[in-house]
Amino acid sequence: MSSSADKTAKKSATNEWVETIVVVAEALLIAIVLRSFLYQPFSIPTASMQQTLMIGDYFVANKFVWGYGKHSFSLGRYGNFTALDFELPITERIFGREPNRGDVAVFRPVPQNVEYIKRIVGLPGDRIQVRDGRLYINGTIVEREEIGTALDTDSEGDTREVTVYRETFPNGSVHIIQEISDNGPLDNTPEYVVPPDHYFMMGDNRDRSADSRVLSQVGYVPEVNLIAKAEARFFSIRDNIPPWQIWHWPANVRWDRMFESIE
Template identity: 85%
Template sequence: MTQPAEKPAKKSAKKSAKKSATNEWVETFVVIVEALLIAIVLRFFLYQPFSIPTASMQQTLMIGDYFVANKFVWGYGKHSFSLGRYGDFTLLDFELPISNRILGRDPNRGDIAVFRPVPQNIEYIKRIVGMPGDRIQMKDGRLYINEVMVEREEVGKTMDTDSNGDTREVTVYREFFPEGTSHIIQEIGDNLSLDNTPEYVVPAGHYFMMGDNRDRSADSRVLSQVGYVPAVNLIAKAEARFFSIKDNIPPWQLWQWPANVRWDRMFRSVYQ
């Protein structure tokens, strides 16, 4: 017995359903692409996340801290349009052929900067200690700016562990810059390799950087490694921590979170 032919209405309904499903897929794809483009633009021009792999800024920024940095506040320099590194892989590293920054204001002493040292091809993060024209020197572990010793107050003792797992007792201080701002630093002692230095005269258009973990930081005191940082090599100003996990554990290992995430360090300004 011959089967009855399918009614035109049913065929039309199936075509409409297929068309609707296709439209939904296209719309979803467009939304995903738009979201990715917005994320790339935000990261490219406005805010970029970074992570901390070393101990040079502890306790301000601990190994395993993730923070967001403001890329537009100081304007844009040579290395502003990098989308970051993932291990040994650089997603995008475009160097602008410019000698001065575009837009933005000048940094302040005490700002925490992401930058590219002239002899290096990777990002560093340190605190801006010396402004253009300043004379900077360390004497017996004390910082001098233009021949005036920077005041500090002892906060207490704690243990500090570097990226190699070496744990030392350190003394924690609150240091006061002449402009009135203050921040936390820590010292293993006051007579280590970078605690007595020659006087550094910061060239025009450059900044002098130091880590808050003074005895575990390769910074502008090491001229061959970091030295004076040109303003055009600044990338972004650190703003706030948004995630923190012990031992630099990868954030995607969710099963590690309960015992290792430092909840008290998340969603806080790096200047507190």
């Protein structure tokens, strides 16, 4: 009886281990499917989208709303993070709708192998220009309203005073931008004509953003290189402190920026 009981106990323990492994494997599979096809988390390492997305913000991006493109299933690279880089051999996006002007997009510029995040300013066929710090779309100046000043700190710790504006696109999309001045290096540009099936991107922190205005670095972004639409912040911490360092949370977590949609 003792030997039989021991065998039963060992069999039960083995079954429990097998069940645990199966549960863990299923959870990993679900996480991989969610990340690959539906939603993917990202973090912000630079100042180019402040105040909309601050350094140390963590957000989730919708991967299916625009369908799937060349880099949709790559875990990719973002900032200093490097992971699996898988590229689909396709030239057009499949499924999904077209992006809207004003959407905040995660994408892969053609000359780069890292993910960028910027706001979609120009649609295919649009004429985009910046003159004296003001954005023009198809020859018409984009409305902006000054709402105050703020201090902006970049990833190198350089702090500048900025003027904050509420900008309204022709389609009614409203968002916040900021400028150090209206006479910076990218505040007077030639007119850009967005090619078919491409988009023109700009950062909301206009004087601290390398974006489509810099053709050699970002330039026009092919539709097939769009990865996801930024939808909501779920965590935010100052100074790019790793989230697992919970002992820094009380003084550094930006509680007011958590669980908010991205406009």
